[in-house]
Amino acid sequence: MFKRFLQLELKSFFRSASLGQSLGLKIFMGFLAIYFLVSFLILGIASYPLLKQYFPEQKPVLLVNNFVVIWLVSELFMRFMIQSLPIMNIKPLMVNNIKRQEMIHFVLLKSLFSFYNLLTPIVVIPFGIWCWREENFTPLQVIAWIVAMLALVISVNYANFLLKKKFAENLKGLIPYLAVGLVFAGLEYFEVFKISEFIGGLIHWVFEFPLLALLPILLAFGLYRWNFNYLKNNFYLDSGLKGKTTQVESSDLAWTKRFGSIAPFLQLDLKLIWRNKRPKTTVWMSLVFLVYGLIFYPNPTYSVEMPAFLVFVGIFITGIFVINFGQFIPAWDSGYYSMMMSQNIPMRQYLDSKAGLMYFSIIVLALLSTPYVYFGVNILLLNLACAVYNAGVNVPLILYAGSFNKKRIDLEKSPMMNYQGTGTAQWILGFPLLLIPIILWYVAYKLVDQNFATLSLGLIGLIGLLLRNLFMDKIVKAYKAKKHIQINGFKQVG
């Protein structure tokens, strides 16, 4: 039976729409995977000699053991964001002549072959080999240590599914756990109680008594059993396999009425963003990227030697929503695009509403970025110029590029590592959006000076805003010309 499941699995992998979408994307994802594997492998191989060099008075393995708890917590966090148990896939098999237990075992075991489970072993195993060669550990000790580590990773794998089941629909329930985590982090930081060293000490016992490696294995088995029992008791359409049904929080958004004819679309867009996972996450990410500046502004490498790079930061901070949201216009509406196109919709108003939303985001992000004045008035001026440039040039540009979108987007999927809806347009688009302003600024900077460069960037944006009507007319034409291709493309599910 497992063999047959595996065949199904292979088919679903090779026939999945996301894989078949485009060769370029496949290659890109492949490279990304290889990149991560290689980086982690290098980490695994290089960490021993590096630790030895920088902390000669301590044993590398002790340092690593102390780090384990941080590693596991961050891995759990990453998995919580990205990895999920594909339990829905077994729905068609439920009424067939297959034992429930077998299906559940299969789903759970399958998760072991996830890419994320590879990352820790390729760090741990090379490191273990170093330890065995450089220090006087017996092979048994090292193997016990590696086994313990791998068992911990598997425990994290299964702990994540339990957490997801429990908290995915109610993130507020996580708060007490987060609080406990913060307390430990605080104790660690103020050196009251070092949880990392405590756990590190526990792990080190594995070297003393290799049989202790059985404990993490038992933990992994226990979590597996827990998952198994949970799924077994909830293997019904109305409990574990049920799709989410959310309660409506309604508000009539009456304030949008003052925007006149674009109000209905604006309301729709706001609901689109607020009620669907993918666009909602886009908004949160925009806010997270606001702190991006903190990485660059204090660093003289950028602020003094490569000031053109700060244009990139400015465009990015004030325009991240434009980029993230704009690149998928009109694919956000792909689920009901044919309805929109058979309705009495003036395309101009539809697009004006999208543009309005992006202008609004630019204003908000520009205002939120004003505290960066701390790093100098030119930073503030540059960010404002970038905001104007984003509104004047990048918004029409991204709207125009949207007319080439023809890939459907599933609003309820998380955007993390999700390349659904990504086509050639998105890949090409990044360059003009970010590079052109940098080049413009750099040329003006070389010709005159920094203030002039910032001023001209803002002026170009202003000209773009003045020519707005002209641009919008062209964009509307482009959308009308591409209408049938888009309707057809948005119908391709998957």
Next chain:
Amino acid sequence: MIQVNNLTKTYNGTTVLNIENLEIKKGESFGLVGNNGAGKTTFFSLLLDLIQPTTGNITNNGIQVHLSEDWKPFTTAFIDESFLIGYLTPEEYFYFIGDLRGQNKADVDALLDKHKEFFNDEILNNKKYLRDLSKGNQKKVGIIAALIGNPEVIILDEPFANLDPTTQIRLKRIIKELADNPDVTILVSSHDLMHTVEVSNRIVALNKGEVVKDIQTSEETLKELEAFFAV
């Protein structure tokens, strides 16, 4: 009202629709029947300019649908769930469509009130998003939304499918009422011969993309159609 001229649609060399000439008069209640793949949805999609014809054209009230959009103000349609916006509640969806069709909230409320019986208390004030409704209830929303704004041409693709018997009977009543209005042209497609015969005064049967029957509904129509499809 609707005039079809030499209309064909070809995908990779396979002709899925080929209608030389078809005229649907104003006020007609037009039923389209046919097996799966006969071209019913293709025809409606062409009529709504959702796909482009390979040759020929359709005019709706004198407007060539793939050249101008001026047919949109007086035409409404419900083809499938892709016409619904999953993350809206039914009320929000109705008001949104109302906005697009120049109806204020009171107009929409009046229409909803009129069709309260059709909803059977399962649609309004339920605090659910459209994506969480059952297929049948989604269909009810789509059908009523297609009546918003006093349209002159109403296109319903398979409106009876997925509906419970009571709702089917209520829907027939609604369609008949619309058909009695001489200003409203209503186009309905169905697999169900009996329903179509009941609500339409003219029935066209499609087979492999071609018009094979075109009859004014009478006592014998159902028998004639059954005889045709019983192969």
